Amino acid sequence: MTKEKESTIATALEEYLEGRGVSRRSFLTFCSSMAATLALPASFADKAAAAIAEDNRPPIIWLEFQDCAGDTESFLRASRPTAAELVLDYLSVDYHETIMAAAGHQAEAARQKTLDEWAGKYIVIVEGSIPTAQGGIHCTIAGHTAMDILQKVGGGAAAVIAVGTCATSGGIAAAHPNPTGAVGVKELLPNKPVINLPGCPMNVVNLTATIVHYLTFGTLPTTDKLGRPLFAYGKRIHDNCERRAHFDQGQYVEAWGDAGHRQGWCLYKMGCKGPATFHNCPTVKWNDGQSWPVQAGHGCVGCSEPGFWDTMGPFYDRLPNVPGFDITDATATKVGLGLTAAAAAGFAVHGVAKTMTLRSGDDEE
Amino acid sequence: MSKKIVVDPVTRIEGHLRIEAVVDNGKIVDAWSSSTMWRGIENILKGRDPREAWYWTQRFCGVCTTVHSIASIRAVEDAIDVTVPLNAELIRNIIMGIQSVQDHVIHFYHLHALDWVNIVGALSADPKKTSDLASAIGNKYGKILGVAPYAKNSADYFATVQKRVGEFVNKGRLGLFAPGEIWSHPAYKLPNEANLMAVAHYLEALDWQKEIIKIHAILGSKNPHPQSFLVGGMSIPVDPNSQNAINADKIAHIKQLLKQAADFVKQIYIPDLLAIAPFYVKEGWAGIGGGQGEFDFLSFGDFPTEAGQKRENFWLKPGLVSLKDGDIKLLPVNPDDISEFVTHSWYNYDGGDDKGLHPFDGETTENYTGPKPPYKELNTGENDKYSWVKAPRYAGRPAEVGPLARMLVGYLQGQSEIKGLVDLVLSDLSASTGIKVGVPHLFSTLGRTAARGIETLIMVDKTSEWVDMLVANIKAGDLRVHAGEKWDPSDWPSKCKGVGFHEAPRGMLSHWINIEDGKIANYQAVVPSTWNASPRDATGQRGPYEAALIGTPIADENQPLEILRTIHSYDPCLACAVHVLDTEGNEITRVKVL
Numbered sequence: 001m002t003k004e005k006e007s008t009i010a011t012a013l014e015e016y017l018e019g020r021g022v023s024r025r026s027f028l029t030f031c032s033s034m035a036a037t038l039a040l041p042a043s044f045a046d047k048a049a050a051a052i053a054e055d056n057r058p059p060i061i062w063l064e065f066q067d068c069a070g071d072t073e074s075f076l077r078a079s080r081p082t083a084a085e086l087v088l089d090y091l092s093v094d095y096h097e098t099i100m101a102a103a104g105h106q107a108e109a110a111r112q113k114t115l116d117e118w119a120g121k122y123i124v125i126v127e128g129s130i131p132t133a134q135g136g137i138h139c140t141i142a143g144h145t146a147m148d149i150l151q152k153v154g155g156g157a158a159a160v161i162a163v164g165t166c167a168t169s170g171g172i173a174a175a176h177p178n179p180t181g182a183v184g185v186k187e188l189l190p191n192k193p194v195i196n197l198p199g200c201p202m203n204v205v206n207l208t209a210t211i212v213h214y215l216t217f218g219t220l221p222t223t224d225k226l227g228r229p230l231f232a233y234g235k236r237i238h239d240n241c242e243r244r245a246h247f248d249q250g251q252y253v254e255a256w257g258d259a260g261h262r263q264g265w266c267l268y269k270m271g272c273k274g275p276a277t278f279h280n281c282p283t284v285k286w287n288d289g290q291s292w293p294v295q296a297g298h299g300c301v302g303c304s305e306p307g308f309w310d311t312m313g314p315f316y317d318r319l320p321n322v323p324g325f326d327i328t329d330a331t332a333t334k335v336g337l338g339l340t341a342a343a344a345a346g347f348a349v350h351g352v353a354k355t356m357t358l359r360s361g362d363d364e365e
Numbered sequence: 366m367s368k369k370i371v372v373d374p375v376t377r378i379e380g381h382l383r384i385e386a387v388v389d390n391g392k393i394v395d396a397w398s399s400s401t402m403w404r405g406i407e408n409i410l411k412g413r414d415p416r417e418a419w420y421w422t423q424r425f426c427g428v429c430t431t432v433h434s435i436a437s438i439r440a441v442e443d444a445i446d447v448t449v450p451l452n453a454e455l456i457r458n459i460i461m462g463i464q465s466v467q468d469h470v471i472h473f474y475h476l477h478a479l480d481w482v483n484i485v486g487a488l489s490a491d492p493k494k495t496s497d498l499a500s501a502i503g504n505k506y507g508k509i510l511g512v513a514p515y516a517k518n519s520a521d522y523f524a525t526v527q528k529r530v531g532e533f534v535n536k537g538r539l540g541l542f543a544p545g546e547i548w549s550h551p552a553y554k555l556p557n558e559a560n561l562m563a564v565a566h567y568l569e570a571l572d573w574q575k576e577i578i579k580i581h582a583i584l585g586s587k588n589p590h591p592q593s594f595l596v597g598g599m600s601i602p603v604d605p606n607s608q609n610a611i612n613a614d615k616i617a618h619i620k621q622l623l624k625q626a627a628d629f630v631k632q633i634y635i636p637d638l639l640a641i642a643p644f645y646v647k648e649g650w651a652g653i654g655g656g657q658g659e660f661d662f663l664s665f666g667d668f669p670t671e672a673g674q675k676r677e678n679f680w681l682k683p684g685l686v687s688l689k690d691g692d693i694k695l696l697p698v699n700p701d702d703i704s705e706f707v708t709h710s711w712y713n714y715d716g717g718d719d720k721g722l723h724p725f726d727g728e729t730t731e732n733y734t735g736p737k738p739p740y741k742e743l744n745t746g747e748n749d750k751y752s753w754v755k756a757p758r759y760a761g762r763p764a765e766v767g768p769l770a771r772m773l774v775g776y777l778q779g780q781s782e783i784k785g786l787v788d789l790v791l792s793d794l795s796a797s798t799g800i801k802v803g804v805p806h807l808f809s810t811l812g813r814t815a816a817r818g819i820e821t822l823i824m825v826d827k828t829s830e831w832v833d834m835l836v837a838n839i840k841a842g843d844l845r846v847h848a849g850e851k852w853d854p855s856d857w858p859s860k861c862k863g864v865g866f867h868e869a870p871r872g873m874l875s876h877w878i879n880i881e882d883g884k885i886a887n888y889q890a891v892v893p894s895t896w897n898a899s900p901r902d903a904t905g906q907r908g909p910y911e912a913a914l915i916g917t918p919i920a921d922e923n924q925p926l927e928i929l930r931t932i933h934s935y936d937p938c939l940a941c942a943v944h945v946l947d948t949e950g951n952e953i954t955r956v957k958v959l
Binding site for chain 1: 371372373374375376377378379380381383401402403404405406408409413414416417420421424425426427428430471475476479484529530533538540541542543544546547568571572574575578579581582583584585586587588589590591592593595597598600601602603604607608609610731733735736737738739740741753844845846847849852923924925929940
């Protein structure tokens with residue numbers, strides 16, 4: 001970048017931020033924190049600042065189908081940037097049923113305007129699964145099926161971001177016996193770039209990081225074979241877990257509220273699915289880094305894995321067939337500290353990781 | 366000349382709702398409320414572990430993200446007869462309390478305010494006059510509620526907000542606030558200074574809500590969808606001498622966040638509500654949307670303060686305010702008097718669709734008979750089915766549930782906290798408008814919105830009391846958070862059933878579970894928006910939304926803003942409302958495509 005251009009951008013940026021009551025310093029802090037979430041070099045902050053200063057707010061169409069609005073609520077918990085900054089300053093959220101002012105045909109008209117004026121350039125965010133049984137009668141909006149709306153709106157998008165496990169792989173509605181034939185976005189838009197941000201709900205940190213990545217580099221982040229960005233889903237919960245040392249030491253919670261539970265011991269025996277789950281909960285946590293399920297004394301249920309509703313349950317049964325143990329549940333109850341520690345050590349150096357028959361994350365290995 | 370109008374999607378709600386209404390001479394003369402989405406979660410629950418039902422049913426809704434967990438664990442605890450330790454009850458109360466406060470404030474600013482507040486009008490406001498207005502109401506209500514006025518009320522502050530919004534609007538890309546024509550609707554009546562003040566607080570509330578809900582993260586790991594619920598207690602341990610449990614530091618953090626919550630409610634929300642309401646009282650909105658006696662008001666009580674306490678002794682007491690025969694009567698309630706109809710819902714009952722079934726005997730077989738998509742209108746003939754929502758009835762009558770029902774029940778019971786605040790609000794509105802505003806005005810669109818504010822004020826202080834009770838109990842040496850003696854399903858009776866009630870932000874919620882051999886045999890949820898959004902029943906009685914809309918004036922049939930006002934006053938949550946199970950495990954019925 002030439003010095004001249006740098007200075008133009010710096011001025012534009014300052015004017016832009018001033019109009020929003022944001023100091024340049026707090027903005028750069030935000031860019032740096034995004035760089036950290038994305039595991040990018042420090043120079044990222046400057047590039048992000050430049051991209052955002054050009055005021056090319058991408059139009060966003062947020063579709064909700066078989067959803068509970070949990071991902072929308074998660075979006076509202078954004079803190080870097082905040083939801084207000086996202087909807088006013090960074091993005092042009094042209095359609096989002098839960099928070100938009102217009103209703104009925106005026107809401108539809110607002111969406112159509114974006115489709116016409118920004119064809120091929122807008123971003124679609126999808127929340128909720130899409131029912132396909134019986135011609136799609138289980139979800140209609142303004143008389144149109146979710147399937148039709150997704151094809152029409154998603155078809156003309158620059159990119160599609162599926163948020164939450166329902167939109168990424170069908171989620172709860174697709175759990176056995178899947179009465180409505182619910183599926184995720186990618187299944188219906190096989191030829192579109194689709195970024196999957198599973199989780200129940202998705203953690204908004206991962207959505208803001210994906211958007212900023214796109215704004216900055218004009219590309220989508222690198223993903224695993226399930227379409228999940230590596231910056232958020234590249235590691236097992238178990239590998240970053242704050243209670244990992246207790247697992248390695250064979251210190252397990254045996255009953256809710258027992259001494260080990262109060263002291264933060266490992267929740268494996270209480271059903272934790274952290275060893276089979278790829279997600280960044282332990283590192284970014286939730287609600288501004290406040291906590292995450294294991295920290296609150298409850299096991300992980302594997303909510304970022306496709307089909308977790310069926311494959312990770314019963315949620316309070318310990319993980320079946322954990323290869324580090326290579327023994328049945330019944331035996332695991334009896335294993336002493338020594339054996340557990342030995343097995344855990346093997347687990348720790350990933351000597352057994354390759355043999356693990358874990359469900360989805362293996363695709364990338 | 367009468368005309369049918371359709372609002373679909375109804376936005377600024379949770380879920381998928383469609384309203385069809387007949388307008389004649391500028392007024393609504395008939396209405397149909399339809400939910401257009403179904404997932405079948407209760408059907409999916411069959412055969413699973415009852416101890417994890419809370420995690421599944423929590424996904425009914427991500428907005429009222431704790432309420433189904435609470436009702437679900439209570440249902441299982443009732444079925445297997447387990448007494449939850451006091452610490453866990455109080456932690457649950459705190460989680461429920463802050464959920465209610467956050468939910469109500471988000472509803473007021475982000476889901477409801479734009480029905481009354483003109484965001485484009487705010488651009489023409491004088492920031493200095495806005496500052497004067499904000500100071501005046503801040504001082505007035507600060508004295509009444511015992512708080513200092515909100516610090517951000519200078520002319521500079523409002524000018525900055527105006528500039529930010531103005532820049533956004535002037536770009537011609539209105540985003541969430543498009544299309545621009547909606548802001549020229551004649552039913553917007555606020556002075557522009559009040560518009561600007563409310564828009565500023567819309568933005569403040571967005572930032573505030575993510576902070577105060579951190580209480581859920583501290584006690585429940587995250588929000589939305591906290592994950593520390595357990596049948597028999599909570600998974601968040603209590604131990605003042607551990608860094609991995611609720612200790613003095615975490616209590617201090619909770620108290621700090623609760624203060625932030627209370628300050629916002631008392632310095633901003635309630636003053637805004639009482640500053641905006643008079644303009645619309647004058648427009649008649651305290652006489653619109655009440656339903657003219659077609660439905661009753663129901664609350665089942667909540668918030669235990671002792672371990673093993675009976676429901677009738679909970680802080681909030683159960684009751685029914687009945688308007689049958691034209692009088693306002695307070696009656697006792699009985700769970701046996703609840704039934705659900707599917708006469709006009711897309712399901713069939715084995716014994717015929719003209720009878721109601723009690724939730725324990727609930728059955729639902731999907732039977733979509735609506736139009737084939739894409740469609741322009743639903744079939745709303747006398748015998749037609751038109752919604753995925755069932756029709757719950759109490760003693761055969763439709764009932765509204767929610768903050769208004771709770772405040773009415775509490776008021777008529779003479780509950781001191783409720784009565785005092787309701788009277789205060791009524792006399793304040795009378796003074797500001799010069800119109801005598803009394804209890805009958807509560808049965809209205811504005812009454813519903815005011816009741817939600819009153820409840821928030823009560824809940825935010827109540828939640829602090831529960832924190833103090835938790836501290837006292839820990840101080841007394843009780844560290845129990847879970848009753849483990851019945852954790853193992855093999856210790857349960859081979860057959861048992863239970864019900865869990867909860868007064869959720871949107872109203873009375875009940876989960877009904879039948880357990881066989883440690884597995885879910887039957888699961889039924891009768892949720893607040895099922896009551897409120899229900900379609901007609903076997904005798905043709907309209908549901909509360911439908912009845913409340915009748916008589917509503919419509920200034921512009923192409924922009925039926927007035928429909929949104931009344932529907933939003935209920936704070937609809939449609940993903941919750943729609944549910945089904947198939948008790949017999951029947952194959953899902955094939956739908957005849959029309």
